[in-house]
Amino acid sequence: MGKLRSKNMNYKGLVIHCQQNGGLICLTDMWKAAGSVKSQELDKWLIQKRICERLLELVLEAKLELKPVVERTFAEQPVANSGSKKYRAWASQVRKLAKDVGLISTRGGIGGGTYAIDKIAIEYAESLSTEFRDWARNAVKERIEEEVDPELGIRRSRQRAIKNWEKQGKSSQYIGARLNSIPKEDFYEAALYEHGVKVPNDFAWCKAEVYKPIIGRTKDFREARGLKKGQNCKDAMTMEELAATDFAKVLSAKRINTLNPYGADICARISHHAGKEVAHLLNQ
Template sequence: MKTSISSLSFNDTPIRDREQMLCLTDMWKAAGSPRNKKPAEWSRYEGSDFIREIGEKVGTAHLFENRPGRGGGTWAHWQIGMAYAKYLSPAFHAWCNEVVRAYMEGTPPPSPQDTRWLAVRQESRAMRNDFTSTLAEHGVTKPRDFARATNATYVGLFGASAGRMRERMGLPKKANLRDRMSRMELAQVILAEELATEHMEDERSWGADECCDVTAMAARSVHQAVSDNRASRRRIGR
């Protein structure tokens, strides 16, 4: 079977593919080489049941193999690779779900610009999970209060609540705004939620009111930094 140098790359680490198989060793390296999460360990324990299940469904001899020597590594059917990606990290799994799956299913690969957007979007998902987990750890329990925190971010950054932003964009009420944001907008949201998370943990904020105030403060700080930078560009260009 011919191994291709594919267009798949995460964190500047190429991920080789061969027909319907992916190199799990490359995936492990791309995800940062996390300790105790090497392909062999995963396949022996956490991934063993899934590998057997896929074997029954796919019915192919080329399911999972270890190839020694230069250019070798652990290789597996790409559906096994997707399960392994989930084990490695949420951000890497999100990227694989959008980029690797499309590539292996024969969908045209995204343009470099799309790939950069996808990378930021995936990071925003991971940050959102951290942010909401921190809110929950600091006494935010009601759905409406999570929505308040989200709106605190959007109002601080963009001057409008989530509902108002959807109206401006002509989107349905339940549309995911972040799927429509630019890379710069997503980057601002990531930084605002990161700052808010850090603040809540450092100051031991508690309850919806405190956490929403902290979130609004972080979002305004990011908005001000972006505004100042853009204003300075205009002055320099004159």
């Protein structure tokens, strides 16, 4: 299988991570994106009586066979007092039930935090800032639609990209070249993924090795062309550089698929060698 494209959402440049397996949305990222207001912290929200009851309803929707457990948990609900040890223990029990059926999960590392299904994510967004809430409603709705019809997501992404390039004053010729570049990038990334390149840093390393003989070190290129943090190197490439790096990626992918290496180290070396060959052709 090829590298899975990220399904993360973006709010004003801040990433809201989404799990590729299960489609859960990071509530921790939502809280940060909405301003990290202490009174709106996730733990304070999840312990509320209304939210605990809603979680139990969703547990029942997810697994009807848990009806006796859900009914018993409802019946055992103590007087709602978040400071009460007994109430907090009950709320933890509710959260565990939600985790057991896949409504909520936690993970560490990059993109770590508490994740939840879209219904819970939308409800949490309702408790955050008005601006963020309105954005989240639309973003999550679009995400659900795109899970049903993946092609819709591709069309929307393409339309957004074209609008952004037009705002940057890019020519129709340039925009066409960038759109044509996408399948070549996918072909290259799929080859890397199939041959042991699995993490973002290793993808970036291999790509930098393709670029190096053609545009130099990516760090130097970004500084020389005035690229801001988060901008793609392609945003500052000439038509010739775009064509050359695309060709180098396709050449790299074909060789990786033919030679069948495994791991980022050897894939990076193959990528660099392909970049050198293309750079040599340009300089003849």
